[in-house]
Amino acid sequence: MTEDEKPLGERMKLPWRQMPIGGTAFQPGSSTEYKTGDWRIIKKPVIDHKRCIMCLLCWIFCPDVSITRSPDQVEIDYYHCKGCGICSAECPVRCISMVEE
Amino acid sequence: MVLSLKELSSEELYAPGHRLCAGCGPSISARMALKGSRGPLVVSNATGCIEVSTTVFPYTAWRVPWVHSLFENAAATATGMEAGFKALTKKGLPNKHIDVIALGGDGGTFDIGLQALSGALERGQDFVYICYDNEAYMNTGIQRSGGTPLGAATTTSPAGKKIPGKQEYKKDLLGICIAHNIKYAATASIGFPNDYITKVRKGIEVEGPAMIHVLAPCPLGWRSEPSNTIKLAKLAVQTTIFPLYEVENGKYKLTMKIKNPIPVEEYLKLQGRFSHLFRPEFKNVLEAIRQGAKERWERILGLCGESS
Numbered sequence: 001m002t003e004d005e006k007p008l009g010e011r012m013k014l015p016w017r018q019m020p021i022g023g024t025a026f027q028p029g030s031s032t033e034y035k036t037g038d039w040r041i042i043k044k045p046v047i048d049h050k051r052c053i054m055c056l057l058c059w060i061f062c063p064d065v066s067i068t069r070s071p072d073q074v075e076i077d078y079y080h081c082k083g084c085g086i087c088s089a090e091c092p093v094r095c096i097s098m099v100e101e
Numbered sequence: 102m103v104l105s106l107k108e109l110s111s112e113e114l115y116a117p118g119h120r121l122c123a124g125c126g127p128s129i130s131a132r133m134a135l136k137g138s139r140g141p142l143v144v145s146n147a148t149g150c151i152e153v154s155t156t157v158f159p160y161t162a163w164r165v166p167w168v169h170s171l172f173e174n175a176a177a178t179a180t181g182m183e184a185g186f187k188a189l190t191k192k193g194l195p196n197k198h199i200d201v202i203a204l205g206g207d208g209g210t211f212d213i214g215l216q217a218l219s220g221a222l223e224r225g226q227d228f229v230y231i232c233y234d235n236e237a238y239m240n241t242g243i244q245r246s247g248g249t250p251l252g253a254a255t256t257t258s259p260a261g262k263k264i265p266g267k268q269e270y271k272k273d274l275l276g277i278c279i280a281h282n283i284k285y286a287a288t289a290s291i292g293f294p295n296d297y298i299t300k301v302r303k304g305i306e307v308e309g310p311a312m313i314h315v316l317a318p319c320p321l322g323w324r325s326e327p328s329n330t331i332k333l334a335k336l337a338v339q340t341t342i343f344p345l346y347e348v349e350n351g352k353y354k355l356t357m358k359i360k361n362p363i364p365v366e367e368y369l370k371l372q373g374r375f376s377h378l379f380r381p382e383f384k385n386v387l388e389a390i391r392q393g394a395k396e397r398w399e400r401i402l403g404l405c406g407e408s409s
Contacts, residue, residue, distance in 0.1 A: 012159035025161040031118035034160055039123060056106040060136075060294045061331050063128035065117040080117035084124030084320075085328030 008033055032080075036064065040083030043098040045076055051095035058087035058096060104298050109136050119162035120154040124327025126317030126334065127151050129291045130233040131204060134315075135165065137301030142200040143168065143182055147175035147209030150240040150319075151233070173213045176221040179203035179228045200305050201228040207248030208238045211272050222281040222310045229304040229311045232274065235319035243322040247272040250342075251393060252386045253374045255322070260377040265386040270393055278312040279348050285311040287347035287356070291318075292334030296356055300347060307349075316343050324373025336368040341398040342390075346405055355405040362398075365391050 003011065008030055020026070047058075052074065059067045059074055066081040067074050076087075088096040114135040121128045127150050135142075143166040146152045152169050155162035170178045183201045203221075205214050210232040218230060237255045238244040245258040250271045254260035258267040279286050284307040289297035297315060304311030318325065318333040325333060337343040338357055342365060345357035369375040369390070378387045402408070 008159055023158050025156060025159050027159075027161070029113075029116035029162065029164040031155070031157075031160040031162040032116045034118040034120075036118055036120070060106055060109070060133065061129060061291075063121065063123075063125045063132070063330070064119075065113050065115060065132060069111045077117065082123035084330070085326075086124055086331055089328040090331050 035079055036082055037079045040081060040101065042083075042100055043085070044078060044081065044083055044101050045085065045088050045096050046099045047074065047076060048095040048097070049073060051093050053093055053095075055092060057090050057092065061086050061090050104137070104295060104302065106294065109298065114138065114164045115155075116162045116164055118160065120157055121150060122319075122321050122327070124320045124330045125150070126291055126319055126330050127206065127233045127235055129330070130231070130297075130315045130317040131155075133291060133294055133298055134202065134204070134231050134301050134313075137298040137305065138165075138200065138202075139302065139305055140200065141197055142166075142202055142305075145170070145175050145178040145182065145201065145203045147203070147205035147214055148172040148240075149206035149209050150235070151204060151206070153240055172209055174217045175203040175205040175209060175214055176218040176228075176230055179230070180221045180224065180226050183226050183228050202305075203228055203230045205230070205232055206238075206240070207232060207234040207236060208240075208246045210234075211247035211274055215277075219277070219281065222278060222283050222312070225283075225309050227309055229301065229313065231301065231304075231313045231315060233315050233317040234274075235317050235322060236271075237319075237322050239319045239322040248274070251390055252378050252383070254377060255374070262382075265377060265383045266374070275312065275314045275348075278314075281310075282351065283312060284309040285347070285349055287311075287313050288343065288345050289313055289315040290334045290338050290343060290345060291315060292331050292336075292338060293345070293357065296345060300356075303347075303349075322374070324376075325371050329371055333368065333371060336363065336371070339363045340365045340368045340394065342368060342394045344398055344401045346401055353401075353404040353406070355401065355407050358407070359398075365394055 066077040115132040146169045179201045243255045245255040252266045254266040260266040287300040318330045320327040341362045
């Protein structure tokens with residue numbers, strides 16, 4: 001693995017003299033790189049697109065920004081979803097089910 | 102003006118991959134607040150769950166300029182930035198107006214940051230302070246704060262045989278802020294996103310300080326199911342424990358009318374921190390919670406000129 005391919009967390013393991021002053025992070029939204037999807041225990045949410053009415057409630061309520069929105073449908077980002085189940089609990093037509101992985 | 106979900110930008114200023122718990126209420130409150138932004142902005146963050154978990158070096162979950170200084174001075178940092186932008190505008194440097202949002206938890210607002218907040222409100226600086234209230238110091242392991250409600254068990258107000266958790270009522274933070282005669286102050290709940298985002302936008306649009314107190318349930322500290330976060334945020338409003346109202350230029354307005362309040366037990370029984378209240382010896386505490394909620398609700402109704 002070359003230096004550039006390593007995850008940000010590895011690349012920034014610097015001796016204290018080389019640390020950015022104030023611990024500044026220079027890459028906005030870099031946490032996207034970090035996988036939180038493996039925090040899920042047992043169940044993951046699955047959308048039944050046929051019954052979805054695009055109310056966007058799951059999208060706005062997701063604490064992990066793991067529901068992505070396009071003009072005609074919503075998708076779940078399993079790389080970041082922590083499996084809290086808010087989307088499934090709040091769906092007014094109950095089209096998101098928690099399925100065992 | 103109520104912003105609908107479809108009108109909101111799909112651009113995420115708050116990125117995924119942060120280390121907050123599954124089902125975190127404060128995370129939802131921070132994301133929704135950024136949805137209410139109108140243009141370039143900077144965020145000043147007090148120490149707390151959001152600060153610690155979104156910016157684990159070298160990662161950051163923010164796509165907007167973000168500053169953390171100390172626990173107590175989110176408002177003071179916001180003040181400084183606002184004054185700085187004003188000075189630069191006089192020199193003709195930024196060609197756009199930059200909004201300043203300060204974000205603090207209940208510990209950093211009710212207790213530790215209160216004097217910095219009071220100072221900033223008194224000076225009439227143009228910024229929005231958002232207090233995400235998860236009702237204890239959750240980041241350090243659930244210690245009681247001024248925002249913890251009566252009867253809640255925390256590690257520093259444990260429920261035992263004699264003591265029913267916290268023995269004092271929650272501080273009326275918004276009342277303190279309104280007493281500074283600020284332009285805009287409101288309570289909000291993450292269970293009602295349109296209402297909350299609209300209030301954030303209103304707070305940004307007014308010239309002068311604005312205060313938003315948002316209830317954000319914490320599954321860890323409230324000992325509730327992560328999937329119940331939004332349900333609890335809604336129930337808090339529907340049981341009249343947390344009334345939603347706003348104060349614009351001294352005029353009170355109820356933003357969520359509750360015709361038939363749900364019994365408070367419905368809200369309490371979903372939370373492990375209140376489980377001891379259902380034991381027969383603590384019946385009086387349950388009654389005190391009910392009475393406290395009723396009195397507060399009637400006081401707010403009176404201020405808003407509504408009848409129950």
